[in-house]
Amino acid sequence: MARRELEDKPEVMHPDVVKKVAKCMPADEELADLAELFKVFGDSTRMRILSALSYQELCVNDLSVLLGMTASAVSHQLKTLRGAKLVRARKDGKVVYYSLDDEHVNAIIAIGMQHMAEG
Amino acid sequence: MARRELEDKPEVMHPDVVKKVAKCMPADEELADLAELFKVFGDSTRMRILSALSYQELCVNDLSVLLGMTASAVSHQLKTLRGAKLVRARKDGKVVYYSLDDEHVNAIIAIGMQHMAEG
DNA sequence: TAAACATATGAGCAACTGTTCAAATGAAAG
DNA sequence: CTTTCATTTGAACAGTTGCTCATATGTTTA
Numbered sequence: 001m002a003r004r005e006l007e008d009k010p011e012v013m014h015p016d017v018v019k020k021v022a023k024c025m026p027a028d029e030e031l032a033d034l035a036e037l038f039k040v041f042g043d044s045t046r047m048r049i050l051s052a053l054s055y056q057e058l059c060v061n062d063l064s065v066l067l068g069m070t071a072s073a074v075s076h077q078l079k080t081l082r083g084a085k086l087v088r089a090r091k092d093g094k095v096v097y098y099s100l101d102d103e104h105v106n107a108i109i110a111i112g113m114q115h116m117a118e119g
Numbered sequence: 120m121a122r123r124e125l126e127d128k129p130e131v132m133h134p135d136v137v138k139k140v141a142k143c144m145p146a147d148e149e150l151a152d153l154a155e156l157f158k159v160f161g162d163s164t165r166m167r168i169l170s171a172l173s174y175q176e177l178c179v180n181d182l183s184v185l186l187g188m189t190a191s192a193v194s195h196q197l198k199t200l201r202g203a204k205l206v207r208a209r210k211d212g213k214v215v216y217y218s219l220d221d222e223h224v225n226a227i228i229a230i231g232m233q234h235m236a237e238g
Numbered sequence: 239t240a241a242a243c244a245t246a247t248g249a250g251c252a253a254c255t256g257t258t259c260a261a262a263t264g265a266a267a268g
Numbered sequence: 269c270t271t272t273c274a275t276t277t278g279a280a281c282a283g284t285t286g287c288t289c290a291t292a293t294g295t296t297t298a
Binding site: 059060061071072074075076078079093094095096 | 273274275276277
């Protein structure tokens with residue numbers, strides 16, 4: 001009991017299982033990067049932008065009208081989407097047209113929809 | 120000019136395109152729910168938990184050792200994962216075993232990995 | 239019964255995030 | 269050149285989030 005109190009580190013409950021899983025799992029850094037990617041999908045404004053762009057290339061002004069938000073707010077989010085390489089920019093005069101830059105975007109959205117439809 | 124200054128609402132740049140996309144897009148609420156789902160994937164701790172559970176059913180203590188975190192922190196995140204129906208709990212005595220509760224989890228993670236591998 | 243244990247929960251706090259606002263670019267038109 | 273316009277950027281602020289700590293549940297064992 002006294003011995004137990006000194007060592008307050010938690011005992012492993014299933015040591016062999018934990019070791020096995022620890023060896024199988026990807027590196028923490030890789031999983032952190034993956035989480036960063038999904039964080040970009042985890043905002044309703046960005047999700048609406050991605051959904052819109054899945055149908056049609058759009059400029060910032062179009063998006064701001066479509067979403068009912070200021071061009072500034074949209075531009076900030078587009079910067080985030082560009083950083084994640086989910087969106088690509090094409091400049092034509094003053095106007096900047098955005099479109100999806102990744103074939104996986106629609107796939108990820110589709111699977112998410114499936115999950116919600118079943119839940 | 121004076122007329123222009125009074126009406127400071129933004130003009131639509133490509134009205135027909137915006138209308139078309141507006142009709143195609145899912146409802147805002149559905150996209151918001153989808154964003155909420157991806158928000159759950161958008162945290163490195165939760166991602167590590169999901170990754171671990173993709174190999175093996177694990178109890179809270181195992182997870183806390185595996186992740187090097189307190190059982191409390193892990194339990195809080197498991198509650199979030201349970202709320203999103205990504206994880207299921209099985210109770211055996213004092214011990215609660217968690218496992219993936221969704222076939223789509225692995226698919227979503229796999230596509231995310233693909234995106235990172237190409238970027 | 240009481241003690242030990244695995245897990246869950248609530249409050250509190252530091253860190254992060256999305257929007258607004260004002261100002262800056264950069265490009266076309268007068 | 270100057271003005272106008274589309275977009276971008278930075279600072280600031282409110283709202284959110286994940287962890288810690290203390291405590292509460294619920295279960296097993298002595």
